[in-house]
Amino acid sequence: MSDSGGPDVTQELRLPWDEDPDDLYEHAPCGYLTTLPDGTIVKVNQTFLTWTGYKRGDLVGHRRFRDLLSSGGQIYYETHYAPLLRMQDEVHELAFDVVCADGRTLPTLVNSLLARGPEQEPRAIRTTLFDATERRGYEKELLFARKRAEDSERRIQVLQQVVADLAAAPTEAEVAEAVVRAPEAAFGAASSSIYLVDVERDTIVAVASTDPTTGNWDDMPRSSPRAVARVADRGDLHVVGSLTEAKQHFPDLAENMRRSGRNTVVLLPLTTGPADEQAGTETLGVLAFSFTGERRLSDAELRVVRLLGQQAGQALDRARLYDAARHREELATFLAETTRALDELHRLLPRSRILVDRVVPEIADWAAVRLSVGPTGVLEEKGGPAPDADLLAHALARVTTTGEAIFPAPDEKLGCAVLPLTARGRVLGTLSLRMAPEHLSVAGEHAFLVELADRSALALENSRLYEQERQIARTLQRSLLAGNMPGGDARFAVETYYQAAGQDLEIGGDWFDAFMINNDRLAVAVGDVVGRGIDAATTMGQLRSAIRALAGDEVGPAKLLEALDRFVDRVETARMATVAYAEIDLPTGDLTYACAGHLPPLLQEPAGSPEYLLQARSAALGSRAGDLRRTQTTRRLPAGSRLLLYTDGLIERRTRPIDKGFELLAREYARRRDAPLQGLTAALADTLVGRDNTDDVCLICLTLGTEERIERTIGADRMQIALLRADLRGWLVSHDVEPETRDAVLLACSEAVANAIEHGYRDDPFGTIDVAATVTADAVEVKVADHGTWRGPTTDVSRGRGLQLIRESMDQVLFDRTDGTTVTMRRAREAE
Structure with missing residues (x-):
């Protein structure tokens, strides 16, 4: 009894702290571990042993705490647990999976405390482990609920995005692309396809699919009995939930479902209005999507599906209006661009070519x-x-x-x-x-x-x-140019070329002329009158006539230009015209020339590189600025020299310096030094100018004297044979070779060159053929050499009809196959 007369509570109630501490440690509601700093277990309570199934002797002194953890736990122990414990002396509620004796894992939450000695050295680690199995299950339930919420939110976001994409999609193709992806993202469909109704062709066209290998992925008539066509015709939603149901209503769909392994198919009409209001609505297409397993759509999901069909149909209707407007705009743009392209060219054939090129294949496959x-x-x-x-x-x-x-x-x-x-x-x-x-x-x-x-x-x-x-x-332009060039004189030959501006209807002011001052003196001239049109052409004719009238035995180029200065004072339209004028003494080969503001003549002597004649230069005719004195220069030219006079249209371009034009002309002129004179000026103009020239081009080339030996190099092109034959004919005539011998040499040379082209350069269009001829009092000798490869080492080049003609024409024919093929031919001259 207590002093107050009540019962003595201390005798009846035993307090918890009066219990055995060892029992409390061993059977605590959590696991206890004591480890050395290196993790070796030195003490463990019974609760941990019961949870894990280990025996005390298996752990104490034999295992480390980290050895009891899963693989991931061991990595986390080393990278997080141990560093944190060393820095903070304690860690709280770290999740580890402990591997039990039977191999199962036990989810735990770990708290550890690092005990240190007097010198702060680590002495022991005390660890408490709590069973987290129920907590882990709860967390999984929370995660599952969160995932369902996220899936629902994602479905809503997908549908919102589809609506936004439909609002922004301007074309049918973009609308179809936005709609065909929606069932997979929103409902988890395995595949989906979209078909559109083409009213003009009366067909249903397959336009997009996420899996084209499934289903009848092709176009069909609107009257087709297939499921898609029937849904498009009726305009109502169909959900086919099983293969049996498909066999009853849509046999074609049943076959597709069986082949693809689909168990549920949804056929959604894309309409311009609510599906439950048939009046005034139009079905523009069908969206078909399917599921691998049986999928039962709830009423709420079906409402969303119908809303998707309505939104897609309205977007398609809007896109078709947009497509029609865009097509009209494209046609208008095509018309405008075609008209502009035709206007850029002036010629009839190029315009017709541009028209057909624009039409095919853009709007037609043949035109x-x-x-x-x-x-x-x-x-x-x-x-x-x-x-x-x-x-x-x-x-x-x-x-x-x-x-x-x-x-x-x-x-x-x-x-x-x-x-x-x-x-x-x-x-x-x-x-x-x-x-x-x-x-x-x-x-x-x-x-x-x-x-x-x-x-x-x-x-x-x-x-x-x-x-x-x-x-x-x-025609008018050419009629105002010089007439027939002087010819028939073995002491010289003249070749001319004129090319009018490519896109200009007006007459130009470029001109050339060549005439005999007397029996032994030849004059050549090239000029350019400022401006275009009738005035320029009239002035050109007046200047040409004035030069012919002023030229004389005792005049010379300098005095002639001075006289022209006085002439242009009376003819205002001739002022600032340029002229290059030269006279050649045929017996001596003396060239006397002068240039009034014109480009320098280009001289090619038989030996050496081309040379621009830069002396005797002065201002244009009638110029009132600078030095008005006219000078002339004389130099002797060897036989075989070629003199080229030209106008600025040959070398001047807006896209390059004029020095580059001079360089190109000299290079091309040198490359053709051995080419026949006939066609030389045309070839130069074709190379340097082409056919789209913006200025007139005039050239006149003079070959002086009779060459004792003719040497020419031509390309492996049959078109070159005629030019070579004309050049060789003139050379033979100048040497008074008898007509019968001349004709025989020309025939044999032509056949030899043709054989070299056909056999020596059959695979090399860039090959060259060297032709050399000499005339003596007794005979004419011609050599034709190529460096090509004939049809084989055993080929007898002396066989064939061409070689037969050569042998019948010439007295002696020899063949040399040392380097390519060289044919040496000799024909005796007829006795006088």
Whole structure:
């Protein structure tokens, strides 16, 4: 009893701290471990042993704490647990999986405390472990619930993104791409496909799929019995939940489901209005998506599916309107660009080529332009194969006569549209186009093609008139140039070339002339009058006539230019004209020249490099600035020298310095030093200018004296044979070779060169052939040498019809195969 008379509580109630401490440690509701600083276990309680199934003797002194952890736990122990414990002396609630004696893992939460000695040296680690199995399960439930929430949120976001993409998609293709991806992201569908209704072709077109290998992935008529066509026709949603159901209602779908392993298929019509309001709605397509396993869609999901079909249908309707507007804009742009491209060229054939090149393959796979006026016939044709010739000829005749276009029906054999090219009230010709049948059947395409033909006709008629006027201008231009060049004199030969500006209808002021002052003195001149047109051409003729009138035995180039200065004082349009004038004393070979503001002549002597004659230069005619004195220079030229006079159109370009033009001319002139004179000036102009020149080009080349020995190098081109033959003929005539001998030498030389081209350079179009000829009092000897490879080491070059002609023409023929093939031919001259 207590002092107050009550019971003595201390005798009946035993407090917890009165229990045995060892028992409390051993059977605590958590595991205890004591380890050395290196992790070796030195003490463990029974609770930990019970949880893990280990025996005390297995752990104490034999195992380290880290050895009891899973592989991931051991890595975490080394990278996080141990460093933190050393730095902080304690760690709290670290999750580790402990591997039990039977191999199972025990989820735990670990708290550890590092005990240190008097010198702060680590002495022991005390660790408490709590069983986290239930907590881990709870966390998994939370994670699963979170995942479901995230999946729901993601589905909502996917649908929101689809709606946003549909709002931003301007074309049918982009709408289809946005819709076809939605079922997989929103509902977990295995695959989906989208089909669109083509009203004009009365078909249902497959446009997009996430798995084209499944299902009947092709176009179909709208009247097809297939599931997609039936849903498009009825406009209602179908969910096929099993293979059995598919066999009952959609046999084609059942076969697809069986082959692809799909168990559920949804067929969603894409409509312009709510699916439950059929009045005023239109089905524009069908979205089909499927699931591998059985998938039962809830009512809420079905509402979302129907909303997707409605949104997609409205987006398709908007995209079709946009596509139609864009197509009209593309056609208008094509017309504008085609008109601009045609206007950039002036010639008839290039314009017709540009027209056909733009049409094929952009709007047609075959096209042809024919004219019935001017240069009649087919101007240009591209693509293929061409339509039936008889049907096309009949259509062309009908369109040319009536002036009305023909647009055949898709089932007609003609298969192409034929449009009249009408300009200024008459049919110039026809434009024929083969296009896809669906385009030929659309009224909007008809209007576009008629507009294209009308614009093209006007452009072609303008180019035809331009060429007509250009030809008139060219004829007038050439009539104002010098007439026949002097010839028939063995002491010299003259070659000229004129090329008018490529895009100019006006007459130019460039000119050349050559004439005999007396029996032994030859004059050559090149000039350029400022400006273009009739005034420039008239002035050009006056200057040319004045030079002929002023030239004389005792005048010379300097005095002639002084006289021209006085002449231009009375002819204002001749002021600032440039002239290069030279006189050649044929018996001596003396060249006397002067340049009034003109480009320097270019001289090529038989030996050495080309040389520009830069002396005797002064200002243009009638110039009132600078030194007005006129000077001249004389130099003696050896036989075989060539003198080239030219106008600035040959070398001047806006895109390069004039020094570069001089360099190119000298190089090309040197490269042709052994080429025949005939065709030399044309070849120079073709190389340096081409055919798109913007300025007139005049050249005159003079070859002086009779060469004792003619040496020429030509390319392996049969076109060169005629030029060589003309050059060789003139040389033989100058040496008074008898006609019969001359003709025989020309025939044999031509055959030898032809054989070298055909056999020696059959695979080398860039080969060269050397021709050398000499004349003595007794005979003519010709050598033709190539460096090519003939048809084999055993080939007898002396066989063949060409060689037979050579042998019949010449008295002696020898062959040398040391380096290529050299044919040496000799013909005795006839006795006088």
